[in-house]
Amino acid sequence: MGNLDHSTSIMDLPDDCLLHVFNSFEGLQNRDRESFGLTCRRWLQIQNIGRKSLxxxxxxxxxxxxxxxxxxxxxxxxxxxxxxxxxxxxxxxxxxxxxxxxxxxxxxxxxxxxxxxxxxxxxxxxxxxxxxxxxxxxxxxxxxxxxxxxxxxxxxxxxxxxxxxxxxxxxxxxxxxxxxxxxxxxxxxxxxxxxxxxxxxTGTGFRGCSATLSIIEADSCMLEPEGISEIVSGGGLEYLDVSSLSWCRLGDGLGGIGSGFASRLRVLNLRMCHLATNESIIAIAKHCPALQEWSLARCRGISLSGWKAIALHCHKLEVLHVSHCRGFRDDGLQAIREGCKQLSILYMLRCSHVSSLALELFKLHRQKVQIKEEDSLCKLPRH
The missing domain is CATH 3.80.10.10 (Ribonuclease Inhibitor)
Structure with a gap:
């Protein structure tokens, strides 16, 4: 019998096989992956096919x-x-x-x-x-x-x-x-x-939004009370940033967040919402039981009744921002100290109406809570 040539070259292998080899190089440095295509035209073709982002x-x-x-x-x-x-x-x-x-x-x-x-x-x-x-x-x-x-x-x-x-x-x-x-x-x-x-x-365009909608960043928009209610109407919201609502044209309007549709809300940023009132804060605290982080930094209109509602109802709250809050005083700090049992971080910068004694009492009774003199932003959850 004559000799048969059973040799196989790289040209005989299908693309998906060579692509599997290329993908196995994902753990290597970028320089090594880029060198892959220098071997021959076929390897260069596979490298081009394997590239998923540019x-x-x-x-x-x-x-x-x-x-x-x-x-x-x-x-x-x-x-x-x-x-x-x-x-x-x-x-x-x-x-x-x-x-x-x-x-x-x-x-x-x-x-x-x-x-x-x-x-x-x-x-x-x-x-x-x-x-x-x-x-x-x-x-x-x-x-x-x-x-x-x-x-x-x-x-x-x-x-x-x-x-x-x-x-x-x-x-x-x-x-x-x-x-x-x-x-x-x-x-x-x-x-x-x-x-x-x-x-x-204004927010009214969110009417009929899907329950899959979980994150909305609406910083510095011209949101109106009806629009805020529509934003949470889908029922799936977990992160909401409506900070800098000093332009809101029809009063507070934040009470819509506490209308009962935002029960899954975990992070709420109301930073610089100067028109926020105790009434809206109380409604949110009562009807957003999943809240883990809440920024009220630079909110001027919140007083003792608002802080008491947060302390009483926000059982899962871990991070609270109160920096530059004029209405955050000794009694408000005491309310937070006695409630919010899951609190781990309190951002408190330039709260001039909080005395040194009240602060020391808080540190004594809530030793596991970190007090940070910062004006920090809420963290956006990763997808």
């Missing part, structure tokens, strides 16, 4: 200013990168201030569904660019659009196409309750929405 950031801005021709090198850069890495799950173009709507047409080169797209601080992106995203990236679950020029029109287009959205950052955008309403209607898997400094939002 972070370009401000490269486009730098290229635009360095260009010496009429051609747009940054447009070509994006085209080449997306044609090379066709299996991306995540694409970050944040802080590319020269990124224009037309660049986003290049998303068509992606061969696999993109899950995460970050366009934060891309100042030139408008509704037109968002329509390109909606057309090419229907499987998006996370999108960052802060500081862009999008409006309700673009947000509605995105919501209708990308119904699997879970995390949306709209901070500093010119969107209103109309756009938020479209998002709540179309995207029933939403978990985290950021609308910081969206001055056109």
């Amino acid at each position: 972070h370009i950031h401000s490269s486009f801005t730098l290229l635009r200013f360095q260009a010496k021709t009429d051609d747009d090198p940054s447009f070509e850069l994006l085209r080449k990168l997306l044609k090379r890495f066709r299996c991306l799950n995540s694409l970050c173009l944040s802080s590319s201030t020269e990124l224009e709507d037309s660049y986003l047409t290049q998303l068509e080169f992606l061969g696999s569904p993109l899950k995460t797209l970050k366009l934060d601080c891309c100042f030139k992106i408008t509704d037109k660019g968002l329509s390109f995203v909606a057309a090419q990236c229907a499987s998006l679950t996370r999108v960052g659009l802060s500081h862009s020029k999008i409006t309700d029109v673009g947000l509605e287009t995105l919501a209708k196409s990308c119904r699997s959205l879970q995390v949306v950052n709209l901070s500093y955008c010119a969107v209103t309750d109309i756009g938020i309403g479209s998002l709540m209607k179309e995207c029933r898997q939403l978990r985290h929405v950021m609308i910081t400094y969206c001055k056109g939002i």
